Amino acid sequence: MTKEIKISINQFADFSKASDSKKRTIIKQQKNPNKFLVSWYQLSKSRIKKSIENNGDLDPIIKGIEELKGRIPKKPRQVLDRIVSIEALQRYIHIKLPDMLKTIPYETIKKVESKSVYINGVEIIVSPDVIIRIKVNGKTYLGAVKIHVSKSNIFDNIQSRYISVLIKKYLEEVVAKDGDKVLDDLCLSIDIFGERIISAPNNISKAITEINVICNEVKSFWNAA
Template identity: 55%
Template sequence: MRGYNISINQLADFSKSSEAQKRSIIKQQKVPNTFKTAWYQLAKARIKKVMANKGDIQPILDGIEVLKSKTLTKKRQIDDRTVSLDAMQRFISLQIPNLLKDYDYKVLKKVESKSIFIKGVEVIVSPDLIIEIEIEGKKYLGGVKTHISKGNKFDKKQQSYVATAIYKYLESEVAKNGQIALPDLCISIDVFGDGFVTSPENIDEKMKDIEVICEEVKKMWDAA
């Protein structure tokens, strides 16, 4: 049986949830619904493509046309399209970080692990995108994680937890052969919230908060 585990976006969600909501998150982690279809897959895939291509928004524009052209009858599909269209249109208005515009970079597709362990909890970071940028002969790593939810926006603190975990993950699990995790490239995106939030330079305070959250996850896990 799998041990304590939680995805980083759910950890951010957990950090500001009510007791009942926290129990629900834990139950979902303990017994995942393998038949559950993820929401907003096209929007997330198109945002990922934009981030992988130096901010070129053409994949978003194409995605908008694809969704508009579909004939849908099921309420879930119609709701998904409505929010996805709004999310992609909002993303276009966001200011892409300069580092992603000014430098060439490559996307790293194969990594050995998608998680880090914090206080005995497997935190599944699994960035949507991991990139490597070379600046003045040094290789820097960055990662992007997207959150799309109209009714459950992350605030800057929650996004900072996500960005911090990306930094810690890249530093401890991905970096090798002199690669350096760069805080400015560790990015949480919330298209309905505060847009882009990057990891702080000093992650100590945020990591302490995340450790406390992980301890609470363990306590509630055993009780759920």
């Protein structure tokens, strides 16, 4: 199994629906990542992550909005980042998290052996934003969340489902230990501007077949780039 070909999970979702020219751009970015590229919406993402880690507590979100409103951006990029980040946090407030995340105490897993899952010779970097462990009646259940914040690039249901399926496969293959059960309902792709949460289906075989086909395309574009 080659470890040379790799793509992040959100870029994989992008790739699945992209035009050929956009696919080439995605692969070039994955092959030669810009080490100095600053991520967008860092504060909003970190506050959403904190909220999920704390059983859906909205206090980190409210404080994040207040902090952003108090900032005085100096560059056009910072102005846009501030505007979109505030809107992202406001939209998150109206997203309905699964009841289980708000009613059952859980702990989060910080250290994992790998952030990736390998499918059809492609390393897909899943790197969940939050990995959840719930213990009930002596049994351990796992779930994980991937957060997508982009106003101009909203994932559709199929793209979001690919993400939740890859989360499930990642948990089963990398995180789960003997006796751990991965909960489909807690393998979550959250698209903030799409205002949707998609969980993994009980049977992921169809989606995995489709993901295998996309991986073939990733390899083809990778070798041609």
